[in-house]
Amino acid sequence: DLTTESVIMITYHPQSLFRVRPITRISSSLEGHTESILTASFSPDGNSLASGAGDCTVRFWDIGTETPINSFKSHTNWVLIVSWSPNSKYLASGSMDNTIRIWDATTFKELGCLKGHTKWITSLSWEPLHMNEECSLVASGSKDGSVKIWNVKSITLYASMHSHSSCVTKVLWGGQGYIYSASEDRTIKVWDSQGRMIRELKGHGHWVNTLAVHTEYALRTGCFCEQRVSFASNEEMKTEALNRFNKLKGTKAVSYTHLTLPTIYSVQISVVAVSLKKKK
Numbered sequence: 294d295l296t297t298e299s300v301i302m303i304t305y306h307p308q309s310l311f312r313v314r315p316i317t318r319i320s321s322s323l324e325g326h327t328e329s330i331l332t333a334s335f336s337p338d339g340n341s342l343a344s345g346a347g348d349c350t351v352r353f354w355d356i357g358t359e360t361p362i363n364s365f366k367s368h369t370n371w372v373l374i375v376s377w378s379p380n381s382k383y384l385a386s387g388s389m390d391n392t393i394r395i396w397d398a399t400t401f402k403e404l405g406c407l408k409g410h411t412k413w414i415t416s417l418s419w420e421p422l423h424m425n426e427e428c429s430l431v432a433s434g435s436k437d438g439s440v441k442i443w444n445v446k447s448i449t450l451y452a453s454m455h456s457h458s459s460c461v462t463k464v465l466w467g468g469q470g471y472i473y474s475a476s477e478d479r480t481i482k483v484w485d486s487q488g489r490m491i492r493e494l495k496g497h498g499h500w501v502n503t504l505a506v507h508t509e510y511a512l513r514t515g516c517f518c519e520q521r522v523s524f525a526s527n528e529e530m531k532t533e534a535l536n537r538f539n540k541l542k543g544t545k546a547v548s549y550t551h552l553t554l555p556t557i558y559s560v561q562i563s564v565v566a567v568s569l570k571k572k573k
Contacts (some may be wrong), residue, residue: 308447308507308541321359325352328451332374338381339521341398345372351394353401367394367457373414376431379515387414393433395445405448408453412436416464416518420486422515423468423535426527430486432472434461440474442488452488465504468512468538475501503539511538524527 328347335342351372353362354537356377370389377384377398384396393407393414407453416434429446435451438459459477465473471491472484477500483492506512516524516533524530 299556302525306423306543308344308426308510310359323354323359323361324522325364326350328371328402334375334377336377336381336384336398337379338516339517340381343384344376345375345376345386345388347371349388349486350394351375351384351386351399352395359550362451364556365396367403367404367406368392370413374417377417377421378428378431378445379534380426380428380527381517383419383428385419385445386453387417387433389413391435392415393431393443394408395448396433399451404445406445406449407433407448409441409450409453410435410437410439412460412545415461418466418472420462420466421512421534421538423538424470424486426531430466432466434464434474436460437512440464440472440482440484442486454482454488454490455483456482458489461502462500464507465509466512467506468508473504475504508538508541511541547568553555 315456326346326348330344330346333344333363340356342356349368350366352364355362355527368388368390372386372388374387374545382398384398386394388451391410395404397404413434413436414433418432420430429444430442432442434440438457440454440461457476457478461476463475470486474482479497481501482490484490497550516530
């Protein structure tokens with residue numbers, strides 16, 4: 294059993310080499326929002342950009358032509374976060390109006406509004422493509438302290454979790470079947486995909502502000518890479534996403550299907566939490 298005095302050896306190896314070059318020119322300036330831009334995200338396939346702002350709008354931009362595609366003002370308050378599904382077919386937007394809106398990224402139309410949180414949305418995370426080829430589930434965290442899972446196909450609530458005692462600052466859907474949530478109550482909670490809490494991680498002395506897993510790049514981009522390969526079916530996309538995830542995961546990760554009590558701690562090694570200490 295692990296104690297506070299235990300020493301854990303962490304094996305790591307470099308994944309990529311980046312050569313940083315200075316920016317010498319701007320290719321274009323995308324204008325349209327009338328208030329501060331609060332969030333922006335590129336689609337996994339690299340073709341589109343979504344942005345949300347204090348003007349309550351969600352805007353889609355074409356990356357190839359660097360021009361606007363469409364603009365929507367369905368939210369009634371600031372748009373705090375936008376998040377693409379790993380297959381690039383859906384976009385979720387969370388707002389200060391306590392709602393999440395789902396957008397079809399191929400027709401650029403609104404699919405529905407998800408209501409259930411009693412305070413604003415702080416985080417969104419999609420189920421990985423290699424686990425769900427339809428990308429039909431998205432998890433959300435809110436200032437109300439709850440974590441919810443939604444079905445974007447039927448626009449319904451799939452599961453609701455209320456174990457945190459303060460604001461949920463970050464929700465992350467990992468690649469091995471677990472959802473991680475960080476909170477201002479100084480804890481990290483681990484949930485299965487059915488909404489059952491299986492572990493509570495304590496140790497931070499102040500708010501836990503963010504989480505990361507070492508496979509996050511593969512989870513976010515799904516089957517897409519810089520080669521712009523086309524896929525004939527959802528099954529092909531799922532297979533490629535699984536291959537990319539397994540390659541990035543390496544041999545040290547543990548399969549969630551054989552998870553036992555001691556193994557949970559080794560899974561948590563790949564989760565990085567950042568806490569903000571209160572200034573005196």
